[in-house]
Amino acid sequence: MLRKFWHRYFIVCLLATLCIEGWGQKSDNSPQSNTMLANLLFEQKEFAKAVLFFEDIVETNPDDETSYQRYLRCLVVLNEQEKAIKFIKKRIKKSTRPLPYVIDECWVNTTFPSSNLDKKYAERSQELLNLILEKIRPDANAHLFVSKRFDEHQLKEFAIKTLEQADLVFENIPEISNQLAFLYMETGDRMSGLGEYSNMMIYNGLPFESIKPILEIHITDSIDFIVFQRILIEQIQENPEITALSEGLKWTFIKQENWSSAFLYTRSLDKRLKENGSRVFELGGICISNKAYLVAIQCFEYCVSLGETGFNWLQCQAMLIETKYDYYSSNTASIAEIVDLKTQMTKFEKENGPQEATIPIAIKLATLYAQNDSLFTSKTASGIVTGFDMAEQLLRRYLAGESNPSLGTSKIDPGSNERSSFPYVLKKTATANVKIALGDILLAAGDVWTSELLYAQVEKDFKEEELGQFAKFKRAELSFYRGDFDWASMQLDVLKSATTQLISNDAMELALVIIDNLGIDSNYLALNWYGKALLAEKQHHFKTAFLYLDSINVSFPGHALSDEILFIRARIKETTKNYVEAASLLETLSIAYNFDILADNALYKLGLLYAYKLNDSSKAMERFEKLIETYGSSVYIVDARREYRKIRGY
Known part of the structure; x- marks a missing residue:
């Protein structure tokens, strides 16, 4: 109230000053003072x-x-419409261009208070509208001007009638169609608005890309998408040659995450336009971004089926294999599926040799070997060869061009059918990616020293770049596992401002674990055991990991690490396919530690478990919904919304 008083006091003083100046010095800018x-x-x-x-x-x-x-608005607010109309009529008589004033008179006639708004005023406004439409200059710009003037007065129905007349007289003018569609949407006539947008593609010949930004603003719910789809399907049947309509229909399916329908229409469009798979390849990438792996696989299978003359055939083969790997990594794959995938990856890598397209396949193949170490372990003439050995050999072959003796050599020699070195020299970024992958595999195999050396090399080569930051985070994690918390904390502090949000978030989470738990016990024993448990988990020594985690609970009951321990135990249970136990642990975490940093993680993981492992859609939706409502700033919010919509149906 006091603030409002001083605000009004200031206005009164200013008005008084201006009035005194205006009255005392009429010759000194009096009109400007009055206007202000x-x-x-x-x-x-x-x-x-x-x-x-x-x-x-x-x-x-x-x-x-x-x-x-x-002035007109003041008169209307003060219910002096009659005075306003008289004033406007004087203007009309004096003006050589009276149209704007006739529009204003039409508007004023619609503003009388409801108690005074009898039939004559409503009829007068309609008479004026008819007069305007009759006398308006036969010009598209004149109609646009009149419509805009009506719109400024919030007479949207009159604005629409003006443009509807223009649409009949002047065919195929995008500005008229666009403004008319906009007004339809604003007044709630969604069917007419969306129909007008589709007509712009037919009669104005506009590409869909030019209309898409407008639709992104106006189409706000599932009903709009359904209406627009029906309109487009009808118009595609009548105008199959207009590709913009099919592109629009594909867009609606993508926005609704109806990936199967998007694939069918994109493939149809690709065939009709003889684009050799380029459009379908692009859709495959969109599907991967949205984790719609099965439809992405369909996209790349179609592209591969076109043969060597198809769009980027080698890249399509690589994307097909990579997508299968991503799908099996996020879903439970059978031994037969893993072996079949390994066969496809090996075949592709051998047939195409070292090049940009094969490097991601080689990295994923090496990871597949390491993750399924026991499955791929076999006896050879030179002894036991493990999955880790095969992974290491494969990636060292790609690094052979570097000739770096500090990396050591693989414990197995290439067979007669294997290349021991390649004429291809890896690009710097590709080399770094291979080194990080090899570092991860060696860490899982127990060679921590060489793993850190590889991370350090990448960090040095890409100091201020994302790859370097990623390698620095890997080194900080290693230091944490070894119990060097001070050095790890220093590196993590630097990474909190990392350019990549994911690295920054991971760094903050690990840094918080250190900050929250250093000093709780004088010898940091609990934190040390926790680091060792994480390393044991990385190396798939799950019994050892559980021993360390149990030791913390027994020796330090109620420790601040209790929520992290629950989360790691759940993660191990999921890795070992004990999904019910994993869900139970995450439920405990999400309820008992709902205030802690891992609460949103737990809910997101629970949603995924119920959706894809335990086949309980109802519980999955509940967990995603709770995350969205309770943890609005969570890094999982976008993914949670997408998963929720996917289960519910858009």
């Missing part, structure tokens, strides 16, 4: 005072459009 004062009063909603100033201004300066409009 009138506008100030208008903005403060002091209409009764403002109208007195505007009345003088519009008489002395009839070309001042802003003052004219504000």
Whole structure:
């Protein structure tokens, strides 16, 4: 209240000053002072005072459009419509271009208070509208001007009628169609609005890309998408040659995450336009981004089926294999599926040799070997060869061009059918990616020292770049596992401002674990055991990991690490396919530690478990919904919304 008082006091003082100056020195910019004062009063909603100033201004300066409009609005607010109409009629008589004033008179006739708004005013406004439409110059710009003027007065129905007339007289003018569609959407006539947008593709010949930004704004719910789809399907049947319509239909399916329908229409369009798979390849990438792996596989299978003459055939083969790997990594794969995938990857890698397209396949193949170490372990003439050995050999072959003796050599020699070195020299970024992958595999195999050396090399080569930051985080994690918490904490502090959000978030989470738990016990034993448990998990020594985690619970009951321990135990249970136990642990975490940093993680993981492992869609939706409602700033919020929509149906 006090603030409001001083605000009004300031206005009164300013008005008094201006009035004194205006009255005492009429020759000194008096019109400008009056205009400024009138506008100030208008903005403060002091209409009764403002109208007195505007009345003088519009008489002395009839070309001042802003003052004219504000004068009319003051009269309307003060219920002096009759006075406003008389004033407008004077303007009409004097003007050589009376149309804008006729529009204003039409508007004023619609503003009478409901108690006074009898039939004659409504009829008069309709008469004026008809007169305007009859007398308007036969020109598209004139119709656009009149429509805009009506729209400014919030007479949207009149604005629509003006443009509907223009649409009949002047065919195929995008500006008219666009404005008409916009007004339809604003007034809630979604069917007409969306129909007008589709007509712009047919009659104006506009590509879908030019209309898409407008649709992104106006189509806000599933009903709009359904209506637009029906309109497009009907128009595609009548105009199959207009590709913009099919592109629009594909877009609606993508926005609804109806990936199967998007694939069918994209493939149909690709065949019709003889694009050799380029459009379908692009859709495959979109599907991967949204984790719709099965439809992405369909996309790349179609592209591969086109043969060597198809769009980027080698890349399509690589993407097909990579997508299968991603799908099996996020879902439970059978031994037969893993072996079949390994066969496809090996075949592709051998047939195509070292090049940009094969490097991601080689990295994923090596990871597949390491993750399924026991499955791929076999006896050879030179002894036991494990999955880790095969992974290491494969990646070292790709690094052979570097000739770096500090990396050591693989414990197995290439067979007669294997290349021991390649003529291909890896690009710097590709080399770094291979080194990080090899570092991860060696860490899992127990060679921590070489793993850190590889990470350090990448960090050095890409100091200020994302790859370097990723390698630095890997080194910080290693230091944490070894119990060097001070050094790890220093590196993590640097990474909190990393350019990549994911690295930054991971760094903050690990840094918080250190900050929250250092000093709780004088010898940091609990934190040390926790680091060792994480390393044991990385190396798939799950019994050892559980021993360390159990030791913390027994020796330090109620420790601050209790929520992290639950989370790691759940993660191990999921890795070993004990999904019910994993879900139970995550449920405990999400309830008992709902205030802690891992609560949103737990809910997101629970949603995924129920959706894809335990086949309980209802519980999955509940967990995603709780995450969305309770943890609005969570890094999982976008993914949770997508998963929720996917289960519910858009």
